[in-house]
Amino acid sequence: MPAFPQAAKQQLANAQLRHNLADATSTIRRKRADVVGELDDWAQLREAGAAIKTHTLSNLDTYLEQFEAAVTAAGGTVHWARDAEEANRIVVDLVRATGEREVVKVKSMATQEIELNDALRAAGIDAWETDLAELIVQLGHDAPSHILVPAIHRNRAEIRDIFRREMGEVGTPAPDDLTDDPARLAEAARRHLREKFLRAKVAVSGANFAVAETGTLVVVESEGNGRMCLTLPETLISVVGIEKLVPRWEDLEVFLQLLPRSSTGERMNPYTSTWTGVTPGDGPQSFHVVLLDNGRTNALADEVGRQALRCIRCSACLNVCPVYERTGGHAYGSVYPGPIGAVLTPQLRGTTSEVDKALPYASSLCGACYDVCPVAINIPDLLVHLRTRVVEQDRGWRSTPVDVLMSLASWVFGDAKRLAAAQRVASWSRKVIGRKGTIGRLPPPLSRWTDARDAPAPAEESFRTWWERNRGGGAR
Numbered sequence: 065m066p067a068f069p070q071a072a073k074q075q076l077a078n079a080q081l082r083h084n085l086a087d088a089t090s091t092i093r094r095k096r097a098d099v100v101g102e103l104d105d106w107a108q109l110r111e112a113g114a115a116i117k118t119h120t121l122s123n124l125d126t127y128l129e130q131f132e133a134a135v136t137a138a139g140g141t142v143h144w145a146r147d148a149e150e151a152n153r154i155v156v157d158l159v160r161a162t163g164e165r166e167v168v169k170v171k172s173m174a175t176q177e178i179e180l181n182d183a184l185r186a187a188g189i190d191a192w193e194t195d196l197a198e199l200i201v202q203l204g205h206d207a208p209s210h211i212l213v214p215a216i217h218r219n220r221a222e223i224r225d226i227f228r229r230e231m232g233e234v235g236t237p238a239p240d241d242l243t244d245d246p247a248r249l250a251e252a253a254r255r256h257l258r259e260k261f262l263r264a265k266v267a268v269s270g271a272n273f274a275v276a277e278t279g280t281l282v283v284v285e286s287e288g289n290g291r292m293c294l295t296l297p298e299t300l301i302s303v304v305g306i307e308k309l310v311p312r313w314e315d316l317e318v319f320l321q322l323l324p325r326s327s328t329g330e331r332m333n334p335y336t337s338t339w340t341g342v343t344p345g346d347g348p349q350s351f352h353v354v355l356l357d358n359g360r361t362n363a364l365a366d367e368v369g370r371q372a373l374r375c376i377r378c379s380a381c382l383n384v385c386p387v388y389e390r391t392g393g394h395a396y397g398s399v400y401p402g403p404i405g406a407v408l409t410p411q412l413r414g415t416t417s418e419v420d421k422a423l424p425y426a427s428s429l430c431g432a433c434y435d436v437c438p439v440a441i442n443i444p445d446l447l448v449h450l451r452t453r454v455v456e457q458d459r460g461w462r463s464t465p466v467d468v469l470m471s472l473a474s475w476v477f478g479d480a481k482r483l484a485a486a487q488r489v490a491s492w493s494r495k496v497i498g499r500k501g502t503i504g505r506l507p508p509p510l511s512r513w514t515d516a517r518d519a520p521a522p523a524e525e526s527f528r529t530w531w532e533r534n535r536g537g538g539a540r
C-alpha cells in the first residue's frame with residue numbers, strides 16, 4: 065500500500081470516484097445540517113457527549129471491570145484481547161467450539177480493524193457480511209472506503225453488476241433481469257441474505273456502545289439485518305473496542321441523539337438493538353464479548369491524543385472533509401479513513417511505517433471536521449500534535465532541508481529589517497518565477513510543495529511598502 069500522497073494521486077485521477085463521492089457526501093451533509101439545526105440544545109448535547117466520554121476514558125479501568133462483572137452476572141463471558149492476533153484467535157476458537165463452519169456478521173469496524181474475516185477464512189470458516197454496503201464490498205472483493213457507507217465509492221450500476229456476477233457464487237443468485245433500481249437491488253440483497261440468516265448458528269458483531277453498569281451492548285443500524293444477526297443465531301460473539309464504554313444506561317440518551325443526526329442525518333436510527341447476557345428461550349443462548357485493546361491503551365497514554373478515543377464513528381468528519389471528498393477512503397490505507405482515520409490510525413498502529421507517518425498530513429487543517437464532530441474532538445489540534453511526533457521521531461543528528469528552511473524562516477521573521485528585505489526580494493522574484501500569477505515549479509526541496517499545488521506568486525508590492533507609500537508612517 066503506497067503512502068497517502070501517492071495513493072491520493074492515483075485516486076484523484078478517477079473521475080467516476082470523485083463524482084460518486086461528491087454526490088453522496090453532499091447529500092448526507094445537507095441532511096445532517098437540517099436535523100442538527102432542529103435542536104436548540106445541540107451545543108449542550110455535544111458538550112455532554114464529550115464530557116461523558118472524557119470521564120469514561122479517565123476511569124476506563126474501573127468501568128471495564130464493572131462491565132465484565134455485569135456481563136458475567138447476566139450469563140455472558142468476557143475475553144480480553146491485547147491485539148488483533150489475540151482477538152482473532154479467541155473468535156476462531158469460539159466458532160470452532162460450536163462445530164460450525166460459517167458465521168453471519170453485523171457491520172463492525174473493530175472486526176475490520178483486526179481483519180477477522182481473513183483469520184476466519186484461514187481457519188476454514190466463512191464469514192458473511194449482512195449490512196448491505198458491507199455485502200457490496202465483500203462481493204466486490206473490495207475494501208471499505210467509508211466508516212458508515214463502506215461502498216460509497218460505488219454507484220448503482222456497479223452494484224448491479226457485482227450482484228449479478230457474484231451472488232450466485234456464494235449463495236442465492238441475483239435475478240437475471242436485475243436492474244440498478246434501488247428497490248430491486250435491495251430485494252436481491254434481502255433474498256440472498258435470508259438464506260444465510262436462516263442457516264447460521266453463530267453471529268459476530270461489534271457494538272456502538274457498551275454500558276458498564278448493566279453489561280449491555282448496543283447496536284444501531286438502518287436495515288434490520290443487524291437485529292437478525294443478534295437475535296436468530298444460537299451463539300453471539302461481540303468484538304468491542306475498550307473505548308466503546310459508557311458508564312450508565314441513561315448516558316445513551318445523549319449518544320442516541322448525537323449519533324443518528326451526525327451520521328445518517330436522521331432523528332433516530334431505524335433499529336436500535338440492545339442485549340444483555342443470555343435470556344433463556346430468547347435470542348442467543350451463548351454470548352461472548354471480546355474486549356479489544358489493539359493500541360488503544362497507547363492512545364490513552366497520550367494526554368493530547370486520547371481524545372480520538374471519544375469517537376463514536378458517526379463519519380460526519382469524513383463527509384465534510386475536502387480531502388476525503390476528492391481522494392476517497394482507500395487512499396488512507398486504513399479501515400478508518402478521513403480526518404478521524406488520520407488521527408486514530410497512527411495512534412493505534414504507531415508512526416513507524418511510511419503509510420502511518422503520512423496520515424497526519426492528509427488534511428488541509430481547515431477545521432470543518434472539528435465543527436461537525438458530535439463529541440468535539442479537536443482533530444486539527446491532534447493532526448498538528450501527531451505531525452510534531454512524526455517530525456521529532458525522524459529528526460536525526462543531521463538537519464533535514466526542512467530544518468534548514470525553518471531556521472532560515474525564523475531568522476528572517478525575527479527582525480523587521482530582514483523581513484522587509486526578504487519581501488523586496490520576493491516582489492522582485494515575481495518578474496522571474498511568477499509572471500502568470502502562480503508559481504508552477506520550484507527546485508528541490510521546495511518542489512515537494514509545488515509538485516502538488518500551484519503556489520501564488522508574491523505580490524508586486526508588499527503591504528509594508530504599500531503602507532509606507534500611502535500613509536507615509538514608516539513601517540513597524
Ligand code: SF4
Nearest residue numbers: 375376378379381437
Ligand atoms: S471524529 Fe467525531 S465526527 Fe469523526 S467519526 Fe468520530 S465522532 Fe464522528
